[in-house]
Amino acid sequence: MQNNIISGLFVGQNLVTLKEVDSTNNYLKELLANSKPLTEGTVIMAEAQHAGRGQHNNKWLSEPGKNLTFSILLKPSFLPIQQQFDLTRCISIGVINALKPYFGIALKVKWPNDIYVGERKLGGMLIENQLQGSQIRHSIVGIGINVNQDNFPEGSGTPISFKQILHRDYHLQTILAELCKGIEVSYLQLKAGRVEGIRNAYIDSLLAFNEPRYFKVNGNVVSGVITGVTGEGLLQVNHDGIESRYNLKEIEFLKNQ
Numbered sequence: 001m002q003n004n005i006i007s008g009l010f011v012g013q014n015l016v017t018l019k020e021v022d023s024t025n026n027y028l029k030e031l032l033a034n035s036k037p038l039t040e041g042t043v044i045m046a047e048a049q050h051a052g053r054g055q056h057n058n059k060w061l062s063e064p065g066k067n068l069t070f071s072i073l074l075k076p077s078f079l080p081i082q083q084q085f086d087l088t089r090c091i092s093i094g095v096i097n098a099l100k101p102y103f104g105i106a107l108k109v110k111w112p113n114d115i116y117v118g119e120r121k122l123g124g125m126l127i128e129n130q131l132q133g134s135q136i137r138h139s140i141v142g143i144g145i146n147v148n149q150d151n152f153p154e155g156s157g158t159p160i161s162f163k164q165i166l167h168r169d170y171h172l173q174t175i176l177a178e179l180c181k182g183i184e185v186s187y188l189q190l191k192a193g194r195v196e197g198i199r200n201a202y203i204d205s206l207l208a209f210n211e212p213r214y215f216k217v218n219g220n221v222v223s224g225v226i227t228g229v230t231g232e233g234l235l236q237v238n239h240d241g242i243e244s245r246y247n248l249k250e251i252e253f254l255k256n257q
């Protein structure tokens, strides 16, 4: 199904809505591999995914018809591959700016790219970059946002939905349109070379920035303070005066005491 309810220049102008798919990221990748070139900003949205994927090879579970699960095709060939994390920052900030009217300052990015309200996860993203030589040829930006789901299975982390916070149902297409707009604005800022603005906005929205916190590192509980995120996207944590840098597999946030 094709339609066009989204304002803006290109993100969401070609919108494909599917009843059910394995994963919108997979679907977009298969389209890229098998069909004629797709325009930048194409969005694949699914009412249901039966093999939704999250980070760390986790499954992304979402009740059919209740939440947003979609993928955006971007072609950031202007971005050096060493700067891939700036795309992560840019998409995170696009989402934050789009959803701020609903949640205000409680809306945060949990490093590297989870979207949190307070200490609970409203959504996440799986960005898969296809490289060609020294360029990013395609970026498949998969986003899942919990909207109208009333409850979540036990043991599935700390999810929360719009409905659980704001006590009403929301029109998925409206929120999708707002997200496309926010991401487009942020992406055009990145494309125009205004990287510092994006990096600063990312730090301004970073969960637990400059706050004492407990983490798990190599199986041990340690305290520390997040002091920044490196250019390549490593988390910088100060432990009693000693600065350490971590990738995603090396550090786990523990629940705030």
Ligand code: BTN
Pocket (backbone or CB within 6 Å): 022, 023, 024, 025, 026, 049, 051, 052, 053, 054, 055, 056, 058, 060, 068, 069, 070, 071, 114, 123, 124, 125, 126, 142, 143, 144
């Ligand atoms: C995470 O927080 O672990 C990332 C979740 C990403 C989920 C979205 S839903 C749409 C797109 N398709 C997928 O299979 N995954 C992403």
